[in-house]
Amino acid sequence: MTNHKQAWLEREKTFAAFVTGQLLDFWQRREEKCFSGVGGVPIHYVHFISAEHQRVILLCPGRNETYVKYPELAYDLFHCGYDVIIIDHRGQGRSGRMLDDKQRGHVDSFSDYVDDLEALWQLEMTSLRYRRRFMLAHSMGGAIATLLMIRHPFAFDAAALSAPMFGIFLPLPRWLAIPILTWAEKHPLLSQTYALGTGRWRPRPFRFNDLTHSRERYRRSLRFYCDDPALRIGGPTHHWVREGIRAGEEVLGNVSAIKTPLLLLQAEGDKVVDNKAQDRFCQLLDETGNPCLGGVPRVIYGARHEILFESDVMRTEALNTVITFFDQFD
Template sequence: MSQHRESWLRREKTFAAFAMGPLAAFWQQREECELAGVDGIPLRFVRFRSARHDRVILVSPGRIESYVKYAELAYDLFHCGFDVLIIDHRGQGRSGRMLSDTHRGHVVHFSDYVDDLERLWQREIAEGPWRKRYALAHSMGGAITTLFLQRNPQAFDAVALCAPMFGIIIRLPDWMVRHLLDWAEGHQRVREDYAIGTGRWRPLPFPLNVLTHSRVRYRRNLRFYADEPGLRVGGPTWHWVREGILAGEQVLAGAAEVTTPMLLIQAEDDRVVDNRMHDRFCELRAEAGHPCEGEKPLMINGAWHEILFEKDAMRAGALNAIVDFFDNHNQ
């Protein structure tokens, strides 16, 4: 294992020095770019490139996230020999919003996310100089990327998904959720309002979070939103929840169409997405003759939803599996 990869196991102990030193210097090398998405919504993305690299990874973040949050991941992938591109999905990060209340997590059609990703892939990846092309996606980004692969199964040489949003944990009976969402859909003021129990972004104290056990990474991520108010996104709208549920159903319905080599990583104690849908997705792919790596999800024991922002040991376990998987699809 390289010295860089060995450092993943002890980074939290000196995280402040790392963030203010090597990581800050790396971040200055970024290229921030923009393209027009569906309906002209501006999409921001960032790239890190080196003439020495002949492989690229397109990173698709989760709901409310920005590429600003993914600097550490980009740093690690870049130093493993990959160019890196990270998109800010519509309605979040530095990309354009659809509603006047910019804190509302909203999308008109979930397929808009997929169309946006396809535009970025066509412009930046398809005709690029790389010998190998990979994708890495988290949560909502995992659903977007998987739906993209249903359209374009040959777009990437291999894909890794971390806690993909194939099903959302909602602590209400399914029949009740469907009834509420269908009712909200018929009332525009409601359908574009915050879903029940959610609201504008607010900083949540570390002991109350259910996303990561890493105090230093959680606090760093909070600071991004505190320092740059334009990044803030709160709860989803009723319509977004409906679109998200339908997207998960579409993923499972088309699982057999996804032939791209795939590693699916699962957080054992995820409280955001439904791990049972990961298991079902892998079963469907196996039945179709193109199983996921290992034929089932790779579980990160004890991890919460944000695997790539977890404590060193859990994060390193996932990241080593991802890099090894891509290296195994390098021929």
């Protein structure tokens, strides 16, 4: 395991060889599965299993993500001694869509995400084969996972949240954006259109991206969507934005129900979610007597939003922090 961790710091130097060799071999051992989510929407997920593992991590991705993007992280977690499960949320990845325009990022109710995740947890993680159960969630997935932990405070032995979406960066001042979203909600056709300033998926050059400093990881992720149009998701709908804002408010309003030991990773240079909401979340946790690790977010200095897809040094710092945190519960 130590040698594997040491390789994290130099992976980008030989990234092409890694992804076409070791990572491809690992990806081919996956088990792809599906179940019926809320409203009969098919929810796809992938599972990496070893008979030697007694610990499992449920990986909950962010908006516009798919498990097809996550094999590198799954590989690293697996080689640290964990089975790995990754969900494709409704409306994205290989899971079912709710609108005719399959590129619109949409959900009828944010609680549908939580219901789907709860169903997967019951399906795969309540088995007695696992001695320890963990959650690793990113961005939108962080809000979904936290709402599940509010419902089921002892579902996981511990959880790590990477840049969780407890607040969203809006293109307009909040005092203007909220009335627009409220007005759009009264017009069903408008509420399901792309939110202001967004539209259908299009490839964005690396130099203009706000997600990562890693050219290799960014290009690999982009290639998945270029090669498979079915994976593409454009901007969110007005309704999704409204639901996302409400989800963050629900999280902050129910912090006292959280009992799961938590680690919160914060990207210093985040331009997707609101770091102030993460600060507030940790402050509220501290006031309940169940502080997150360190009492405040663990800031990954210099990192952009996709911390676990960042350049080697920042990614290694984050991943080592997560593994060290989980390992203490053995």
